[in-house]
Amino acid sequence: MIASVDVFELFRAQGLDLLADHADDLPEEYRGYVEDTYRRGAVEVLRDQQMRSEVYDAIQGVFGGYDLLVTPTLACLPVPNGENGLTAGPSDINGVAVNRLIGWCMTYPTNYTGNPAVSVPAGLAEGALPVGLQIIGRRNDDVGVIAAASAMERLRPWRDSYAHCTARRL
Template sequence: MAALAQGTDGGGSVRIPASFSGTVGFKASFGRIPSVTRPDAFLWGHPLVHIGPLARTVADAALMTAVMAGPHPRDPLSLPDTGIDDVAAVERPSRAPRIAFSPRLGNFPVDARVAAVVRGAVSSIQAQDIAVDEVELDFGVDHNELAALWVRTIGVHYAAIAVHWKGEGIDLLGDHADRLTPEFRRMLEDAVGVSAVDHALDDLLRTRILDGLEDVFEDHDLIVAPTLAVPPVRNATDGNTIGPTEINGEPVDPLIGWCMTYPVNFTGHPAISVPAGLTPEGLPVGLQIIGRRHDDESVLAMAARFERMQPWFQDYPGLAQADRAA
């Protein structure tokens, strides 16, 4: 419906819709694209929420990133301009990276249809004489503990906003409680009871996630994994879209537990979702490419290289027909 769009990725809200719609969604390193929040300029004091583009191609995503990126004096967490050239990264020949393939990104359960499509995409990469090692990440905790961490973390930020708004006369948990989704209301109610000390101690678990990623990056340039653990779910007409409660018989949090995107929100690493292929039912599956912190160019370069290996333009029938007519 649009050539370009943007999203606010706090747990995957750039990469999730990209995976579900067969498009490209890029989450640059935390701070690369500034976020001016008021009245709290330090609202996202940790790596968590990133603004990023969605596009039909990697080149378009890179171009939009180049326009959006750069330091902003009113975002104290924005990164300085270090001369990164996102557009050139897409076009230039890249050296052969050493890639770690993490089929479950630790221990996420993954739908067999998604796993098969992603493994096929990885085989296409290997066919280009690119070294790929199958390596599972070790975060030291179960995926359900990671999901609970994300819910607590983002819930505290939302609760702070809700408390501020209450002082401005907008009582989300009072006058407007019946207009909130059940999941969001429960998130706010639980977050109000989280102490400052407990919130700070959650950074110990965030550190495990950081170390789990960096352990792999000691020997590899990039990590590839499924973007999501399931094929696209039906979009709810009331705005309360949630995923499955279990995958392969294993319980998951329906709010975030099927999203293999949010771990890198905790750490600020760049990550992109590109179309990996289609399930037997014709539903899109995303391949997630994760890079070292601040090495956005390598992520874009590999994504563009994969796009050339396995082009997805033909999956947009309206565009393909227009191209043939032209």
């Protein structure tokens, strides 16, 4: 959330106070996270950075023996978009409590570490729900990630499989 606070502060420096002037336009849970971040002390911020380093180190450790890390894009089946702009997923995955906003998104740790990644269509679950495959590469290996995504599309062309999605209401 520190990055979000940085964005709010950048807007504030330009004369636009999003939290004061547009708080009702932000999803309630997200606004709560941002407000909580403003209240955090230095020790809590340091703990967050230590956790980020642990996640980063763990992912980098995988690349000691592998060129790519492949994961599902989501830890659950797709969830409906919220009418208020907030897409909240399940509160637990396989009996483990997760954050309803990001805990089910397998892309979040990769965003956290800065590794290049892409999500490619991997098929349909239950006949109609699109599922994705996330391909993660070593730092600065964007070309390798894009090449792997291209190979996946050649091996499993997906364009026609998702035609029914264009007719669905978002």
